[in-house]
Amino acid sequence: MTTTVNPVRHGVDPDRWPDVAAEPPARLRAHLAGVVFRQAMAKSAVRVRYPDGRVTGTAGPTLRVRRPEALFARLGRSGLIGFGEAYQAGDWDSDDLVGVLTVLASSMGTLIPPSLQWMRRFHGVRSPLADRNTPDGSRRNIHRHYDLSNDLFALFLDESMSYSSALFTHPGDDFTAAQHRKIDRLLDGTRVGDGSLLLEIGTGWGELAIRAAQRGARVVSVTLSAEQRDLALRRAAAAGVADRVEVRLRDYREIEPVAGGFDAVVSVEMVEAVGIDYWPSYARTLAGHLAPGGRAGLQMITMADDRVRATRDAYTWIHKYIFPGGLIPSVPAMETVFGRAGLTVLDRLDFGPDYAETLRRWRAAFNARPDEVAALGFDATFARTWNFYLAYSEAGFASGYLDVCQLILGEPV
Structure with missing residues (x-):
């Protein structure tokens, strides 16, 4: 045509x-x-x-x-x-x-x-073969989104630089306090404290690693984004915890084991980028790096299980322009995958409306700063693209089509 x-x-x-x-x-x-x-x-x-x-x-x-x-x-x-x-x-x-x-x-x-x-x-x-989340494909996919510009993300994220759902007690909550509440709930659920050895899969810009280190934990965090790694290390140094935070440029499949395993493994909104073919590998990675009796904490965006089955092979606007190679899972699918890896769900919290509020705040901040977006080299079409992406995502949570949850995983009791 x-x-x-x-x-x-x-x-x-x-x-x-x-x-x-x-x-x-x-x-x-x-x-x-x-x-x-x-x-x-x-x-x-x-x-x-x-x-x-x-x-x-x-x-x-x-x-x-x-x-x-x-x-x-x-x-x-x-x-x-x-x-x-x-x-x-x-x-x-x-x-x-x-x-x-x-x-x-x-x-x-x-x-x-x-x-x-x-x-x-x-x-x-069909999804392009280049978007498959092989180790090389994952690097390309992550680079296309997370390496756009640290300065761009700083324009609309809160001061914690958290790019995942906050956990609110009421709509008027301070944004950073709500992001810390999300992080602290995962750290509490995985029993991270003084002397803990923590593995984080998906660094973001380092806030979870910093808060864990401030508890006295030693943190190994992995990411495929060079931009995120550099800023996370600078932020850890500014927070005075550089000696307890190590950020490695690694695929989750390339993490080196440590003797005795990690006391806890956490991963925030990372599994959505893994792809259905690699869910078992991701689950085995979390389970395989845990010390006996250790716990894993997972925050993930979810859909109903029938929607996952219906859309698992779909190629969408979000894939094409925002998150290549991604697939949002369901809780039942993840329970099955983690169960096969030897982990069971010990605790679960769903808080989809909080993601709608998180996205509302991100979109308001993004749209309030068009001149600064343009000054970073992003054109008007990019601004409309990201406005649509943030609105599209907020609508998904506001309608109940999407949800978000935290899972605490451990050995069957």
Whole structure:
């Protein structure tokens, strides 16, 4: 299929964003996609405003279609990936983006009429082989997201530089205090204290390692992000715990064993990047590095088990533009995988609404600093991409489509 590129009209760099700049021609697929879109929106609690002033729906958040032909062509070419690309290009917009996406996420399984479900097979793009989470693939995937710029993440994260869900006691909680509450709950559950030897899989920017070291623990943390490693080490030094925090540039499959094992192993929102083919290896790594009687603490984003089975082979907008190679697991799937590795769930806490609040704060901070984002070299399309990513994620948790939990794992009792 040929495409036309009009970067002047859309203001999209075709070299940086080829599939956003490229607008497919309005052919049969575009016509059919337009029919499906109108039928789906008519069933939803979303108002749709078209350029000619026509409005469908009487209640709910408003989705403004600016270029219907372009939107329908993108939907016809690549389904929900095209829906996201249409937002990146400015083909549609909303003053309540989270509201629109929450409504759509809440009715994800019923928006497309059964008689038109067959159209999905035309959008069944497979994940690129390069995105598979082999050791080399994982390095590439992590680099594409986490090595964008430490300064970029610092613009919207709280002062702890925690890029995972906080744990709130009420919506007005201090953000950093809520992030520390999340961390401390994992450290308490895994009994990390003075003299503990802790393995952390997935360093982030070092806050968990720092707080564990401040308890008197010795920490070995591994990451594939050189940017994160450098900043985590600087932050540990600034906190006065550099002598108790070691950060290694390692894949989790390459961690060197220590005599007697680690007293605790923790991993915060790392398993989502592992990929289903490598869940057993990840579970064996956690179990294999634990000392007898040790505990593992895991924080992970989750979906219902039937959704995992239905989407395990899907290639989505999030894969293409944000987290290549990822797959969100379910709790039952992880219980099975860890059970085979010899670990059982000793404690569980689900707190999905807290992630919606975390993302709301991140998106507000990100959108409040457009000039600083631009000064770091990120263009307007990147800003729309990340606004959509953060809103898309918040909607997932607000609707209940996604959840987040902490698991404390240990030997069966």
